[in-house]
């Protein structure tokens with residue numbers, strides 16, 4: 463079976479669209495092109511696929527709105543342009559999806575947000591909640607408080623981090639070249655398109671090292687790094703030309719366009735390995751016999767009702783050990799509640815969480831995706 467079938471089977475996708483592609487030669491957003499991608503994405507959503515969009519273009523749109531013709535050197539001016547342009551960016555996405563009766567949501571993130579476990583979980587809950595109600599999240603870097611992306615032009619990494627965050631099956635990076643070539647096609651007329659490789663393939667580094675285009679700044683190297691990051695949670699990446707006719711629809715049908723970069727192992731295996739390597743546990747949940755049986759069977763979440771007692775000091779998102787009443791470890795996982803909160807809701811049914819805490823961070827103590835049986 464061709465690896466392209468992975469695209470036909472994907473249920474959750476991140477689509478990253480770069481500055482070079484989104485902006486009309488630096489004249490502001492290419493609304494016509496954006497409208498065509500929206501039509502294709504709306505079709506995906508209609509067929510039950512969840513999509514998160516990572517959209518660059520705020521700086522270019524801001525420059526256009528402010529009448530600036532050359533990209534400023536000063537970081538604070540770039541940040542100002544990004545803040546102005548972000549308005550146009552989300553307005554355009556919103557207006558285009560509205561034609562299909564779909565809602566969008568603006569999500570501004572930083573890399574730091576995603577390396578802090580608590581913020582990571584909060585971000586994940588918000589994205590999941592949006593996807594659950596059929597809304598399309600439109601993600602960009604929060605350029606007001608960080609400057610890495612506008613300096614290095616690397617929303618590719620953000621795309622991969624979002625793919626990790628929502629456990630996407632795949633990351634599609636739309637760019638201004640039809641895919642990754644064995645050398646920079648702008649400089650070498652004889653460059654050949656790479657159609658499929660393992661993301662980890664070391665030969666790719668030399669191919670992608672050719673620098674970036676005029677508007678985008680990350681080039682292929684950041685796309686390759688993004689593919690490797692996405693592969694860590696088992697997601698494939700496609701680097702493909704956003705101007706190819708019906709590009710998203712054709713990829714979805716399994717057509718061989720662009721460059722497919724594959725993970726070494728599948729999504730579940732990658733996640734379990736990541737969890738298993740997360741050795742340090744911060745606390746302990748003692749389960750009743752019913753919960754021990756449910757957890758041992760695998761594939762089920764641990765609910766607060768099955769927790770008899772809680773020990774240790776831990777925060778939401780940290781790793782805890784789950785033990786039976788004799789103290790034998792049965793599983794470990796990332797807990798949805800701080801230790802104090804976990805103590806308060808232990809033994810309670812999930813519909814009591816709101817009454818006890820005044821809020822709910824998930825009806826599970828540990829979600830099944832975050833639980834490994836030992």
Ligand SMILES: Nc1ncnc2c1ncn2[C@@H]1O[C@H](COP(=O)(O)OP(=O)(O)O)[C@@H](O)[C@H]1O
Pocket residue numbers: 479480481482483615636637638639641642643644645646647648669670671672673674675676677678679680681682
């Ligand atoms: N091996 C390669 N294959 C394709 N493009 C390459 C390669 N090496 C460098 N590039 C350059 O990378 C550019 C795309 O990156 P970038 O400008 O950052 O786009 P985006 O804004 O879509 O992220 C291309 O226009 C091309 O000049």
Ligand SMILES: N[C@@H](CCC(=O)OP(=O)(O)O)C(=O)O
Pocket residue numbers: 479480481482517518519520521522544602603605611612615616617618677678679680
């Ligand atoms: N966040 C900024 C910069 C991001 C950026 O340029 O990234 P890329 O699409 O990888 O070239 C923007 O939206 O313009």
